[in-house]
Amino acid sequence: DIQMTQSPSTLSASVGDRVTITCRASQSITSSLAWYQQKPGKAPNLLIYKASSLESGVPSRFSASGSGTEFTLTISSLQPEDFATYYCQQYHSYSSFGPGTKVDIK
């Protein structure tokens, strides 16, 4: 099974900050990686697929890159509505999620 890790587990930031989250896979997953945002009490929301493709309707301040085993999600200028938990998901071999990164207010 493919194991996913994320760092940091928690990130404290301010509105307007540039934020970067890293996701690593235990083996190569090529570009079969998605990113989700989840707010408390809500279902996850797809942000990015195929490692760097922005889902329709997602603000352009979200971007992502990577391939193989290392991936990043960047928020260029953090907005109040971006405080949430972010998960990566590999779908190269079945599916598995990273443990999540909580972005909270500094």
Next chain:
Amino acid sequence: EVQLVESGGDLVQPGGSLRLSCAASGFTFRSYAMSWVRQAPGKGLEWVSGISGNGGSTYSADSVRGRFTISRDNSKTSLYLQMNSLSAEDTAVYYCAKGVQLWLDYFDSWGQGTLVTVSS
């Protein structure tokens, strides 16, 4: 508009069984793989089980294999999860999630979730 509505969550005793359902609408159900993803209280997301568009292929996580069975009825545009031999570790919100092609991939739509609590 895609809609996924889960039901069937309940309080169940350890060792018991439960069947979850997910009613889908707003898209050609048979054309997409579907999955169940769960989230224990205060924890992260865990993919549980997936099924191909025609129902011919299924796969489950090690944590539930042999206890949980995923199925679908394309004529009723519904997804199911039969859960047996439940334990406290299965307590979670269970989400139904839609894939973007016939086999497993990422999820572009999610239901609101249904809560399963395993406790005596």
